[in-house]
Amino acid sequence: MRVSREVAEKNRQKVVASSSRLFREQGYDGIGVAALMKAAGLTHGGFYKQFEDKSALVAEATEAALAENRKKWQDVIAASDDKAGEAIASWYLSPLHIDNRSDGCCFAALAAEAPRQGVKVQETFAEALEASVDLLAGPDGNRNEAMRQLSTMVGALVLARAVGSEALAQELLEAAKQKP
């Protein structure tokens, strides 16, 4: 049945938001439209009134995830007295992040699948990466160093999640924290 525009818009946002978490958890190919709609409390069929097709939702959900990540980074930096790089590192490389795929870093969760998801998604990743590098570098920071730090953090988290062993995972995160 029909609902008011505000409710419809809210429903749409709910689909995007919950999909942004579910994609991070299960991968772009790991979950289908029906399950995504159900998770948002709606039915399968309504999907195509709101989105062109699944890839449109993929693009929007990726944007949402990356925007949410960015906001979190800003909060972490604002709340810390350390330099941006240090503040982010000690928060990002915490063991909690290993299990928190669903609202964790979108780079670590989905960047590996981005090459198969079309130009739009890749552009979104590129913009988000630039933003992250700027945040990491700070006002007078070194762009190269920030890029390297981002790579190290993302790689460490991806590998830590892949190895199963908690001890090895922990070791990876610790190693990534240290400045050589």
Add this chain to the structure above:
Amino acid sequence: MRVSREVAEKNRQKVVASSSRLFREQGYDGIGVAALMKAAGLTHGGFYKQFEDKSALVAEATEAALAENRKKWQDVIAASDDKAGEAIASWYLSPLHIDNRSDGCCFAALAAEAPRQGVKVQETFAEALEASVDLLAGPDGNRNEAMRQLSTMVGALVLARAVGSEALAQELLEAAKQKP
């Protein structure tokens, strides 16, 4: 029709080898049993004579990919006069590696999906990671530093592949090469 044991075994290996490439290219969920068999020149139905199910092939193909990677690393190190870390870095972080998913690094291609692929696959990743760290560190090397280098390389490659933009990708690889 039936073939000799040697041919059957060769066929099995062909399935594993071509799957190890196709999984790296398209992801574990991105390709099905039928396509994997067809790529090896066989038909769909024969699959279950050789493998328990798809996840068994996933495990074997991952092992194969990681073993192949390791061999390549050894070759690169042996062929270079530099220290192992330097030799691997300059080879691993080359622009060619961005497009070569199918016979490139299995960590960069598939580690992000490993958490969803069962314990066996994760153990395989853990063993391969230990081996890579040992190779990177060399006989008298620093384990932490090797872990950090591996994370940096994997992260940089994953991100470089995700951003679409060739210039940005190149910048990421260059940044990862520099020792801070």
Add this chain to the structure above:
DNA sequence: AAGCTTAGATTATGGAGATAATCTTAAATT
């Protein structure tokens, strides 16, 4: 050589998956 065994082909089966057409009902518009 006769019979047994089995790799791989053929052919179901059943479940998801994506997309689309239609229906219903309530909000928007007039």
Add this chain to the structure above:
DNA sequence: AATTTAAGATTATCTCCATAATCTAAGCTT
């Protein structure tokens, strides 16, 4: 209040996928 419109439900279609049962022809055993 009457009419139009559109969100979301229902239902259908079509494709792809994993798994399994059966078939068959050629290797292997004795």
